[in-house]
Amino acid sequence: MKKQESLASKLFDVLNVLFMIVLIIVMAYPMVYVFSASISNNALVASGAVLLWPKKITLVAYEQLVYNPDLWVSYWNTIRYTFVQTVLTLIVTSAMAYPLAKRWLPGRRVILLLAAFTLLFSGGMIPTFLIVQKLGMLDTIWAIVLPSLISTWYLFIMRTFFEALPEELEDAAAIDGCGSLQILVRIVLPLSVPVMVTIGLFTAVNQWNSFFSALIYLNDRDMYPLQIMMRNILIAGTNVQGEGDLTHLETLKYAMIMIGTLPILCVYPFIQKYFVQGTMIGGIKG
CATH class of the missing domain: 1.20.5 (Single alpha-helices involved in coiled-coils or other helix-helix interfaces)
Incomplete structure (x- = not known):
């Protein structure tokens, strides 16, 4: 046997x-x-x-792209959009998820139901565009960042993670005189590195690959992200200079894909360990 x-x-x-x-x-x-x-x-x-x-x-395709100033402008735009989006998303999401993880919060159930409601229904593209327009955010970084700043799904994931943390740690910090904000910053967030890094990665990847928001809210070419430039080459069939020379169009497409995906491929191996890392190793010692 x-x-x-x-x-x-x-x-x-x-x-x-x-x-x-x-x-x-x-x-x-x-x-x-x-x-x-x-x-x-x-x-x-x-x-x-x-x-x-x-x-x-x-390497003629890479030469055409590297020596084109539009590439570096769009690259810089994508980097700053991704950085600002990721940082603000982690700050705002954690600030909202932490109190929602406390059962003593007044109106907690109502707030959670309202947040869950947005998973099924949204305001729609046209009302969102009108709000962005009325707020004067067109052709600015905030038109890209603010409308998608908080993901309800990430909010629930982070709230569930915070709920799993032992309350004894927070009670001990409160006895030492720490306020709620100090507990969040000094105790909760250092223990939440895996979930913060994971949500940060997903947010960064989504923003890095996003082009639809820029297509709607941006008219200034100097504000275009890298994905708009990639779309112009892959879908619109135009080269980086916007001229009619299609001599290297096929290789330009693939070179642009490599340039657009390389940063994410380089970053991912360094933070993959957080996906499976234990969340409370060393958190409490008997």
């Missing part, structure tokens, strides 16, 4: 490893192909001759 269980266990391990290898190949192939196409000859890419490895390597 033990021998059969051992064989079954080994068979499961082998099949699991094979499945993971196939999954890795399926997930890695698109990125390898995009990189290969971005440094290959444009005619070969357009004809479908490039399937995995690059052919007739050339």
Whole structure:
């Protein structure tokens, strides 16, 4: 019986490893192909001759993008939009989630129901645009950041995380004379690094990839984020200068995808550990 269980266990391990290898190949192939196409000859890419490895390597697409000033303007816009959005989202979400995690908060149930209501219904695109317009936020960073500042889903995740923290830590801090804000900043947030980093990453990725808000609220080209520039190349079929030269259009598309996704790919491995890290390791000592 033990021998059969051992064989079954080994068979499961082998099949699991094979499945993971196939999954890795399926997930890695698109990125390898995009990189290969971005440094290959444009005619070969357009004809479908490039399937995995690059052919007739050339960096002309990257040269056109790197030496174009619009790229760096849009890159800077995307960086500052993402940074401001992420920081403000974490501050505002944690400030709202912490009191909602306390059962003694007056009107807590009503506030939670109102927040949950926004998961099912929203004000709509046109009313939101009119509000942004009336507030004078068109063609400003706040038109990109403020309408999507708080995600109800992230609010509930953070509230649930705060509820799981032991109250003894907060009681001890309160006895030492700490107020609610000091407890949040000095006790709760340092213990909430995993959830803060996770929500921060999701917020940053969503903002980095967002283009629809900029398409609606921004008319000034100097305010365009990187994704608008990428959209113009991928969908509109225009090059970075907005001219009619389509000589390297195919390789430009793939080079733009690589430039747009590289920062997120570089950041993710450094914070992946927080997704599975224990939330209360070292939090309480007996």
